[in-house]
Amino acid sequence: MGAPEIRSLSLVECEAAAAIIASNELWQSRYPYPAERATFDLQAALQAGELVLGAFNPALAGVAWVMPRGAFGRYPYLRLLAVSSDAQGGGAGAALLGAAEARFAGERQFFLLVSEFNQRAQRFYQRQGYSYRGTVPDYARDGIAEQLWSKRLS
Numbered sequence: 001m002g003a004p005e006i007r008s009l010s011l012v013e014c015e016a017a018a019a020i021i022a023s024n025e026l027w028q029s030r031y032p033y034p035a036e037r038a039t040f041d042l043q044a045a046l047q048a049g050e051l052v053l054g055a056f057n058p059a060l061a062g063v064a065w066v067m068p069r070g071a072f073g074r075y076p077y078l079r080l081l082a083v084s085s086d087a088q089g090g091g092a093g094a095a096l097l098g099a100a101e102a103r104f105a106g107e108r109q110f111f112l113l114v115s116e117f118n119q120r121a122q123r124f125y126q127r128q129g130y131s132y133r134g135t136v137p138d139y140a141r142d143g144i145a146e147q148l149w150s151k152r153l154s
Helices: 010-022 025-029 034-046 092-105 117-125
Strands: 005-008 051-056 059-070 073-082 111-113 129-139 143-151
Touching: 005 092, 010 034, 010 051, 010 059, 010 073, 034 051, 034 059, 034 111, 051 092, 059 092, 059 111, 073 092, 092 117, 111 117, 111 129, 117 129, 117 143
Parallel strands: 073 111
Antiparallel strands: 005 051, 051 059, 059 073, 111 143, 129 143
């Protein structure tokens, strides 16, 4: 397979993206996020002018959602990155992240959160040039700490 095509999702493609999110082990076990809710959230994000990208190879293989001023009301914040289980390790996540960063190339920083237990994601973001900045206990759920990571874009 070649590099995936990265483009903005349409409202009707949000349902397929939500299915990828809902089938992800992380959101099944630790952060329940049903497909119906994810569809609603992605469509609302698009309607609000937020960035929702899809990776197609040729079918939808992953999704990235970026809130342009989601970090401290100032910097882009990666709200969500999900890749289908059969496409993981194939470059879709890195392509989505790279495309999102390119859309915000004029910004100083790009932020995201990673669950403290999710070492696989931490390694992925470190390979993409992100640095650990600190830990926020009980942010999304009680008993789970989230790590703040960022990357300087300019």
